[in-house]
Amino acid sequence: MEEQVLLVERTGRVGIITLNRPRQLNALNDAVMDRLGEALLDLDADDGIGAIVITGGAKAFAAGADIAAMADWSYMDVYRSDFITRNWETIRRVRKPVIAAVAGFAMGGGCELALSCDIVIAAESARFALPEIRLAMLPGAGGTQRLPRAIGKAKAMDMCLSARQLDAVEADRYGLVSRVVADARLMEETLALANSIASYSLPALMAIKESVNRAYESSLGEGILFERRHLHARFASEDAHEGMNAFLEKRKPVFGHR
Ligand code: CO8
Numbered sequence: 203m204e205e206q207v208l209l210v211e212r213t214g215r216v217g218i219i220t221l222n223r224p225r226q227l228n229a230l231n232d233a234v235m236d237r238l239g240e241a242l243l244d245l246d247a248d249d250g251i252g253a254i255v256i257t258g259g260a261k262a263f264a265a266g267a268d269i270a271a272m273a274d275w276s277y278m279d280v281y282r283s284d285f286i287t288r289n290w291e292t293i294r295r296v297r298k299p300v301i302a303a304v305a306g307f308a309m310g311g312g313c314e315l316a317l318s319c320d321i322v323i324a325a326e327s328a329r330f331a332l333p334e335i336r337l338a339m340l341p342g343a344g345g346t347q348r349l350p351r352a353i354g355k356a357k358a359m360d361m362c363l364s365a366r367q368l369d370a371v372e373a374d375r376y377g378l379v380s381r382v383v384a385d386a387r388l389m390e391e392t393l394a395l396a397n398s399i400a401s402y403s404l405p406a407l408m409a410i411k412e413s414v415n416r417a418y419e420s421s422l423g424e425g426i427l428f429e430r431r432h433l434h435a436r437f438a439s440e441d442a443h444e445g446m447n448a449f450l451e452k453r454k455p456v457f458g459h460r
Contacts, residue, residue, distance in 0.1 A: 205223070206222055207221075207222055207223050207231075207233050207234045207237060208220065208221060208222055208234060208237040208238060208241060209222050210241045210244075210245075212245075212248075212250070212251065213393070214397055214400065215250060215251055215252040215253065215397070215400035215401070216251065216252070216253050216254070216255060216393060216396040216397055216400050217241075217245035217248070217251045217253075217254045217255070218254075218255045218257065218393075219238065219241050219242070219245075219254065219255065219256045219257070220257050220258070220259075221234065221238075221256070221257070221258040221259070221263070221264055222259075224259045224261070224262075226265070226268065226270075227259075227261060227262035227264070227265035227306075227307060228258045228259060228262050228263065228264040228265060228312065229264065229265055229266060229267065229268040229269070229270070229271075230264050230266065230267050230268060230290075230311045230312065230315065231267075231268035231271045232271065232289065234268075235289040235290050235292075236289050238256075238289075238292070238293075239289045239290075239292030239293070242254065242292055242293055242295075242296050242300070243292065243295065243296070245296075245298070246295075246296045246297060246298055249459070251298065251400070252298065252299075252399065252400030252401070252402070252404050252407065252459075253298060253299045253300075253301065253396040253397075253399045253400040253407075254296065254298055254299070254300045254301070254396075255300075255301045255302075255303055255392055255393070255396050256300060256301070256302050256303070256315070256319060257302070257303040257304075257305075257388075257389065257392070258304070258305065258306070258308075258312070259305070259306065260305050260306060260327075260385070261305075261306040261307065262305075262306040262307040262308075262309075262312070263302070263303075263304040263305060263306060263307065263308040263312050263315075263316065263328070264307070264308060264309070264311065264312030264315060265307045265309050265310070265312055266309045266310025266311045266312050266313075266333075266334075267310055267311035267343070269337065286342060286343050290311070290314075290315075290318075290343050290344075293315075293318045293319070294318070297408045297411065297412070298404070298407065298408065298411075299320050299321065299396075299399050299407055299411055300318075300319045300320050300321075301319060301320065301321045301322075301323060301392055301395065301396055301399075302315070302316040302319035302321070302322045302323070303323050303325075303388050303389060303392040304316055304322060304323065304324050304325065304328045304330075304379070305324075305325035305327050305328060305385055305388055306325075306327050306328065306329065307329050307331075308328060308329065308330050308331075309329070309330075309331045309332075309333055309367075310331070310332060310333060310334055310341065310345075311343050313330045313331060313332055313341075313345065314332075314341060314343040314344050314345045314348070315343070316330070316379075317344060317345065317348040317349060317352060317378075318343075318344060318348065320411060320414075321380045321395070322378065322379040322380050323379070323380060323381050323382075323383060323388065323391060323392045323395065324370040324373055324374065324379040324381070324382045324383070325370065325382075325383060325384070325385040325388040326370050326371075326382060326383070326384055326385055327370070327385050328369070328370040328373065328379070328382075329367050329368070329369060329370075330361075330367065330368045330373045330378060330379075331361065331365060331366065331367040331368065332345045332349065332361050332362050332365070333365035333367075334362075334365075335362065335363060335364075335365050336365050340362075341362055345362065346358075346362060349361060349362065349378075351418055352376075352377055352378050353376040353377050353378050354376075357376050370382045401457075402457065403439070403441035403442070403445065403457040403459060404457075404459040405439055405441065405459060405460070406436065406439070406441060406442065406445075409432040409435070409436065410432075412428075412432070413425075413428060413429045413432050416428045416429070439460065440458055440460045441455075441457045441458065441459065441460060444456060444457060444458075445457070
């Protein structure tokens with residue numbers, strides 16, 4: 203029987219994707235990353251979904267790219283197949299909020315996957331590292347770019363050059379994660395957050411995600427202009443008028459996600 207390397211479920215307006223290679227500590231091979239990309243795009247296209255959670259197991263969110271799969275590859279193999287760009291980058295096309303729920307090891311590509319998500323909830327057991335230097339490799343799934351943007355150059359250099367592990371408290375202090383929760387409450391807290399986010403107007407969520415991401419890709423002036431145009435566009439949405447009127451009428455808004 204084919205191994206189910208990824209589990210996908212829907213609960214209310216939340217899609218949950220679980221990495222499921224526990225024996226390999228959820229090492230990320232092509233099968234996993236192809237399936238992850240497909241699952242993300244499916245959930246993104248589903249009108250009944252407002253937020254997506256990616257999680258792993260109790261011991262590992264993901265211990266990185268699958269070293270066993272990569273060990274014999276040549277330069278021409280990875281260049282011609284567009285390794286990483288081909289499937290790992292699919293997450294960048296997702297317009298709905300994506301939350302990583304991380305327990306245990308988030309190493310190498312696992313840490314980079316978490317960094318690609320919009321919000322990271324860490325269990326107390328979470329351990330983050332970019333240990334590629336030990337393999338004479340480099341964090342090549344966005345790690346050298348997203349980590350300094352997340353935690354600054356000094357901390358990022360320390361992690362990338364020394365392979366140092368951060369525990370959840372340190373990761374929280376540096377801004378790598380959004381919140382730290384007890385392991386036993388990881389999914390409960392993550393789903394409460396995801397459900398609350400998914401209850402808001404989807405086009406407004408998408409506009410906010412796009413605007414925050416723009417901060418990384420543009421000058422302040424360009425980013426502010428982008429944000430302002432998105433704000434102006436909110437006035438063309440039914441949900442924004444519903445949200446403001448509901449506030450004034452002291453009732454709960456009913457969003458049609460339009
Ligand atoms: N790839 C393949 N298999 C793995 C990986 C991995 N990344 N991590 C763990 N495994 C396997 C082990 O080989 C072992 O298998 P087996 O039982 O068959 O021997 C099983 O998972 C359990 O692992 P351990 O016995 O090592 O468990 P420990 O609790 O002793 O240690 C660690 C846990 C510390 C997480 C340890 O497994 C470890 O150091 N793993 C490797 C971490 C790592 O180096 N990650 C970075 C990989 S490179 C990467 O992610 C780069 C991505 C970006 C672009 C690609 C360019 C390289």
